Amino acid sequence: MISLTVKEVASAVGAQEITDTWQKIKLDTVSFDTRKLVAGSLFVPLTGEKDGHDFIAQAIKNGAAASFWSRPIEEAPTDIPVIQVEDTLKALQDLAKYVLKKVNPKVVGITGSNGKTTTKDMTEAVLGTKYRVYKTQGNFNNHIGLPITILEMPKETEVLILEMGMNHAGEIKVLSDLAEPDIAIITMIGESHIEYLGSRAGIATAKMEIISGLKPEGVLIIPGEEPLLLERTDSLEKKQIKTFGTKTINDLYPLTLDSQMKETIFTTNLEPELMVTLPVLGTYNVTNALAALAAGLVLGISLKEAAPRLAGFQLTKNRTEWMAAINGSMLLNDSYNANPTAMKAVLTNFSELAHKGRKIVVLGDMLELGEHSQALHISIKETLSADKIDQVFLYGPEMEALHSALIKEFPKERLHYFTGEKEPMIQQLKQIIRPTDFILVKSSLGTDLLSVVRALQA
Structure with a gap:
């Protein structure tokens, strides 16, 4: 954060005047997480499953030089300046808007x-x-x-x-x-x-x-x-x-x-x-x-x-990221996010990729599809060809619909469905993966196929 005085922060969020002795204190960073606070930080106690106000003592210990505060002022600490606001989240957003205009x-x-x-x-x-x-x-x-x-x-x-x-x-x-x-x-x-x-x-x-x-x-x-x-x-x-x-x-x-x-x-x-x-x-x-x-x-x-x-840009991790996997194979990790359009696109490109070895796909549930989930999972069938994909591993309750749709397309020794614990699927993958195999892992983050990726890394 650009360096701001306590007075400037209070003014930016429409808070009351701060005691003169504290107005000129400099704030150089901001966080709602007490673990990330350093000396000179502004602490933002957000209210959610936990109330950040309950952690003010830890915030001060970790370096908070000031804090937003929406509880009664008599409950506030007295050893650092508190900036009294109605809503700490809105104050955070108002401060961001002020800084945005300042940096421009x-x-x-x-x-x-x-x-x-x-x-x-x-x-x-x-x-x-x-x-x-x-x-x-x-x-x-x-x-x-x-x-x-x-x-x-x-x-x-x-x-x-x-x-x-x-x-x-x-x-x-x-x-x-x-x-x-x-x-x-x-x-x-x-x-x-x-x-x-x-x-x-x-x-x-x-x-x-x-x-x-x-x-x-x-x-x-x-x-x-x-x-x-x-x-x-x-x-x-x-x-x-x-x-x-x-x-x-x-x-x-x-x-x-x-x-x-x-x-x-x-x-x-x-x-x-x-x-x-x-x-x-x-x-x-x-x-x-x-x-x-x-x-x-x-x-x-x-x-x-x-x-x-x-040509040299750096892609954020877990998005179409190639990595060395067990037995000398290569794994394409795209397990951070998934929806039907994206999964079809990845599968199409993976299927068409020139490669002399086998191609294995590990697909997990796509989440937040509601009443459309079954039909949309089944729609993935159109990008899974037994002529181009050698092994299909499906994981999660929503993938059961796709498994049923693929039974006539893939021999049972090439089509595998798992739910619950991931370890049986991991063990079966470890048994069949060969040095020349390409493996694609694709799912929504909440399905946690990242744990499968970690288990299959070299």
Whole structure:
């Protein structure tokens, strides 16, 4: 966090005046987690399953120099300044908004059913060509994590990239209104959170909340082949909308495309002779790259300038990440997130990958699909061919529907279903994996196939 005095923080959140002796105390960082506090920290006691106010003594011990406070003032500590507010979360968000205006970077907001984090990483690489960039760290992409990201950005930040996640309607609006993006990117509309939003149309409406805080001259970057998004852009001028995708109707699209084990190479309509290399598998990652390149174009970065940066960008862990596995095999770990659209895309690319050895897929439940879950799990069948996939391992109660749908397609010695404890599946995998095998692991994070990945690592 940029250095702020206690007085400045109190003023930023509309709190009462602080005692004169404490007004000039400097605060250099902020946290709601007492374990992450250091000397000079502002402590934010949030109220959830636990009440952060109960940990104020530990916060002071760990270095808190001041604290927000929403309990009665007579319950507050007297050995550090407390900034009395009605709601500590709102105070955190108000402080983030103040710091955002003070640092005044360009803001890029990114949301979508899938590909948010990969697109964030790619956008950082592209914009880093010309600007000092800071991005959302880890999964700090909600109503708490986003203001923390803003507060943690260095004072030299010229472009701030904010990932915006959601589960329910209205959540992206809160984030967009706080961040007021100059550029808003929607990666895709899939089926994630359909349990809460009812349909893909409901998901599209929720994702389009990202334009709620879009600056008057801001730009929206969306997949141009998604009618559910295009029909929701009436509030914007045509010049404010840039599209990307695989078809020629888009402003930016690929002309050629070649996906290999550890890289994907493509050219675009804007620079037909320029080969852009991504250090990741998957034609679906090309659309993520196109969104990042479009953001670069908006901010004055040419494709020729951006391409070398994309070739070396660092992907956040657990997203289409190759790693050495047991018995000399190779494992493609994509176990952080899953929805039907994303799973089909990964399976299609994995199936088409040139390889002389066997291909094994380990698929876990896709969560938050509600009443659509059974049908959507069964729909994965269309990307599982017995001619291209040698072994299929399915895990979780929701995957039972897909298992039943595949029984006629795969011999029983090549189709395996597990639920409950993962150890039996891990042991069977260890018994059959050969040195030349490629293994794909894909599931929602809550299914915890990361534990399977760890067990199969070399």
